[in-house]
Amino acid sequence: MKYKKIVSTEKTPIFIGNSLLITPVFFDLLPNTGKLVLINDSSISSDFLEPLLLELQKRPTTLVHIPLEISETKKTRETKAGIENQLFAAGCGRDTTIVALGGGVLTDLVGFIAATYCRGVPLILCPSTILGMIDASIGGKTGVNTPYGKNLIGAFYPPKAIYMDISVLKGLPQTVFNDGLAELIKHAALTDKVLFEALLKTNPEALRGDFPLLVDMLETSARIKLKITEIDQLESGLRACLNFGHTIGHAIESAAKGRYAHGQSIIFGMITETVIAINKGLCTSETLTQLKSISQQYGFHIKAADLKASDLSAFLRHDKKNKENKIHCSVLSEVGKYWTNDQEYTISVSLEECFDALKEISIF
Ligand SMILES: NC(=O)c1ccc[n+]([C@@H]2O[C@H](COP(=O)([O-])OP(=O)(O)OC[C@H]3O[C@@H](n4cnc5c(N)ncnc54)[C@H](O)[C@@H]3O)[C@@H](O)[C@H]2O)c1
Structure with a gap:
């Protein structure tokens, strides 16, 4: 079944649907002259890649x-330089369009x-x-x-278009599918109680098998990120709310040295940061109960008995979101509402407050 939905913005249209990359919806935005570069994650299945390559070979571009x-x-400067050299060797100049097909x-x-x-060539993200789909491709960060540290060198560079071809999933x-749902849960918890409740009525396996529902939820989630990043394109205010779960979560991800995937770490982070918010009187324990219950429904652990709070100290002290040597977290005021006092979107937290809250997920 082919299914097409368009989330359109002035600068970057986002297309969501099935088998999109072998239809005119994709071809119509490709150039007709110059070089067309497809860079894809080699884990993409050949069932998906081969028909796409056949179509791209038929195009007037090289x-x-x-x-x-x-x-x-x-994901380093060295890898970047290696690819750039490959592009120069292939004769790619300013009349080049790059299509990126892969994960974040x-x-x-x-x-x-x-x-x-060449000081910037057109980019299409797939x-x-x-x-x-719902996070890394939206908002222009590269x-x-x-x-x-992670992501310390980069640029804001909006793509010409984003294609979310669901058949690639x-x-x-x-495990990768499920882990990504942590960010969907985060978007719902931040701004959309209806999406949160809809998520509570399903689970990862059911969602994967229900194509229209999956498309709807991805679209809703993508719209949330889009709306926030369009209001705050250069990350000077509102966009900070998207870091919910990420201050503690990143510290856990780093301290655990690969034992916990990104989404699982963010779930731990959302739970711990909600305890911090409760302790500061910014939200109620009902929010924590709701977060724990959705996390378990999506197969995430809500306990991490194998980490010590002290393992997290160095990562928390050097978090790049810290201001004036203070740790900063984005929290909820309730499910569906991020906390703000209309000027700030983060709260300042001491290391002791982090440690107290970490007891909730059994990190001592
Ligand atoms: N730019 C942003 O605003 C932003 C936001 C959030 C995260 N990120 C970045 O995103 C990255 C994480 O992205 P991710 O979770 O997609 O991880 P990933 O790109 O590493 O992909 C996860 C795994 O799935 C494999 N894979 C990808 N697509 C596949 C497919 N269709 N079929 C089979 N295997 C496939 C990959 O090879 C990898 O092993 C991090 O580097 C993070 O910094 C960026």
């Missing part, structure tokens, strides 16, 4: 295809390449994970990691 074995540790790691990296190659391992 196709340069770069399949990339990519992971978080390879690949779209962040390739987005940054497009932002700087996210291939849940997180990539970048690479450094030994000093067929090959996605169930």
Whole structure:
């Protein structure tokens, strides 16, 4: 079944649907001259990739295809330079359009390449994970990691278009699919109680099998991120609310050294930061109960007995969201509403307050 929905904004249209990349919805936005570069995550299944390559080869542009074995540790300046050299060797100049097909790691990296190659060439993003679709591809952030931290070098570079072709998710391992749903839960918890309640009526396996429902939820979630990032394009205010769960979550992800995936770490973070908000009188324990229950329904752990709070200290002290040496968190005032006092979107938290709250997920 083909299904098409368009979320349109002035600058970057977002298309959501099935088998989109082999239809005119995609081809109509491709150039007719110059080089067309497809850079894809090599984990994308050949069932998806081969028909796409066949179509792209028929186009009047010269196709340069770069399949990339990519992971978080390879999202670096060195990998970027290697790809740029490949593009120069293939004769790519300013009349080049780059199509990035992959998860958030690949779209962040390739987005940054497009932002700087020949001082910027057109970019089309085709996210291939849940997180990539509802989060990483939206908002214009691109970048690479450094030994000093994640995503420290990059640029804001909006793509020409975003294509969320749901059929690419067929090959996605169930664990990766499920982990990405943490960001969907986050978007619902921040601004959309209706979406939160709709999520409570389903589960990851059912959602994967219910195509129209999945498309609807991805669209709603994408719209949430889009709305926030359009209001605050350069991250000077409102956009900070999207960091809900990410201050503690990133510290757990780093301290756990790979034992907890990103989405699972963010779930721990959302729970802990909600306890911080309760302790500061900013939200009620009902919000915590609702968050725990949705997390369990989506197969996430709500206890992490194998970490020590002290393991998190260094990461919390050096969090890039810290201001004047103070840790900052974005929290909820209730499910469906992020906390704000109309000027700020984060609260300042001491290390002791973090440690107290971490007891909730059994980190001592
Ligand atoms: N730019 C932003 O605003 C923003 C926002 C959030 C996250 N991010 C970044 O996103 C990255 C995480 O992205 P992710 O969760 O998509 O991880 P990922 O890109 O590493 O993909 C997860 C795994 O799935 C595989 N994969 C991807 N698509 C597949 C498919 N269709 N079929 C089979 N396998 C597939 C990948 O090879 C990888 O092993 C992080 O680097 C993070 O910094 C960026």
